[in-house]
Amino acid sequence: MHDSHEHEHEFKIPLGPQHPALKEPESFSIALKGEKILGVDIRLGYNHRGIEKACEERTFLQDVYLLERICGICSHSHSTAYVQAVEEIAGLAVPPRALYIRTLIGELERVHSHFLWLGVAGHEIGFDTLLMYTWRDREIVMDLLAQLTGNRVNYGINTIGGVRRDITPEHGKDILAGVATLEERTKYYIRIATEETTIIKRLSGVGIISKEDALRLGAVGPTARASGVDRDIRREDPYAAYAEMDFDVITDDHCDVYGRTVVRLKELMESFKIIRQIVAKIPDGPIAVRAPRKIPAGEAFSRYEAPRGEDVHYVKSNGGEKPERVKVRAPTLANIQTVKHMLRDRFLADMPIVIAAIDPCFSCTDRMVGIRRLDGEKKEILGWESLRSFSLGWHRARGFDVTVAEKKLHQLMEH
């Protein structure tokens, strides 16, 4: 039972869909009492693009490029997870050199993603200097990626049966030089994150999730590892060239945002180790095998350790040119459940950094449009047509007729 006096001081503030703390539209409705958070209501669905459905309308090869565009940060993760599944169905033996190149790009992507995250985390706690520094250093790895693949973000290096571009010894030199600089910078950031008082004050003890809760809620990646869950797909179910790599899985038992920061920073050091091994050990040979246009009937399940955690792709083929079903489970979908838990009894000021600490990628996560009726608790899923008529009616009820505006626009266009 609520004390009526207490109830008076409770209010709800919206964080999102448009808010400076969020880089993508997502809605968090926070029940507050003073500065204390009483409860959080998370609503997904602002970024849904129907990619899984679109995959069924395109050929297996076209899907590589479509799936790469699920996320702007872990684009290589999605395309690799997908091609691995397709290759498994088709029974293709991917040349080792191609696997090494995939691993290399994957690790460079992890470096750029973790640097980006560190900057965002700094910004969320009002430490913009960290943002400016890390994003400046991130340019080194972005330049390397551009040099190796031709692109800074959507690398387009994967193809079914291998990779599309080879790396030369000159590339190897540039990579080593870049990695040396980045390693120095990372050591500096580790020092800052573990020694600077205001950073520690804002990070430690914030967003706590115990090991049991992390397992129960299915957390993955650095979020889980910072709670002491020793789990990394690269070691447990090695794909690409990870079986031949020597690296440690970083875990931490702080269980808070500070732990997640430390895990990500130390993972950077492991990534540099892996990149050096790849440059040293990369075998010679072809970089791709020819893939058939029609993939034989079958299904496959592929796991990939993206910078944010385990990325899962499921592909089913019916023997045609197009997949029958593609299913993506991005790491953020696994982690978003923990956010609500982490925010219990915290302060409003902790909200941005706790959300940011799972390194959310909402465009990866968004699933469908669910409409919650205002008059009751009944939920329903609307199709495109009914959604459109719902929207028209909603606007008309507020004195704005979209169809009239559309007609006017068409008339204007014709003139």
Place this chain on the structure above:
Amino acid sequence: MNALFLILIFPGFLFLALFGLFAEFIDRKLYARMQNRQGPPWFQPLADFIKLLGKEDIVPDEANARMFRLMPLFALTAVVSSIIYIPLWKTGALYSFSGDLVVVLYLLTLPTLAFFIGGWYSTSLYARIGSVRSLTQMFAYEVPLFMGLFSPALLADSWTLSDISRFYIDHPTYCFFNLIGFGVALVALLGKLEKAPFDIPEAETEIVAGTFTEYSGRLYAFFRLAIDIEMIVGASLLAAVFLPFGLKDEAAIGFLIYILKVVLVVFLLTLARTIFARLRIDQMVKFCWKYLVPLALLQLLIVLFLKGVLLQ
């Protein structure tokens, strides 16, 4: 006529406004350079101000329009009037009377109150949280700020700013006894100006722009100008009380030294903003009462001791 010139042009409103915009440029440029960025050109704050003047003023439907419109001017008036009592580059201020130090501190409190009322009456949730935060913060930094500034006054045996600076001109070495007070006042000034690590009332990633969320156009421009001038007035106050150098020199040299002193204080404020993360409001209040107030008390003890020993 002369009084009008003093109030409106020099060293009144126009001079303060231009100097305030210049200080904002110094702040932003230093901040950018220390972050390895290019930073804005020198006219950027002025250009921003002019641009904001040309924008539409939007008053929220549910806001109390009169209070909403009045508060920026209220804040601006308060800070501009307080400069009259502060000695800038001469030992005497424009006007002075016994106890004007208290009046200046009181006038410097008014902008915070204006932020609170403006934010509260704009009825936006973000603005209300921001305004409550700025009031909470005020109760934390105000006491150490007052105590930090009162100890040099105690040593000088006067509550009049002009007398205080005259005293320290005559006894230049005495100002080194007030170094702790200077540090305390500087940190408290960070809180007053709502700059990182104490920019909690306008924490962008939490509550959008806090108090100023609903402000736009001219009203916002005047709020920003008020903050810029508050920075100048705060820096001048600290310079007058803690750094009384060059007040006896020729007017031109004294003026130059005055500018340098203000820029030095602005630099220290910018440095703090560059190297610290934003604290939470509970951490901020705890910090002020746990560290700043005891330090200010220590300063008072030192001054009382000195008064007993030196000035006998």
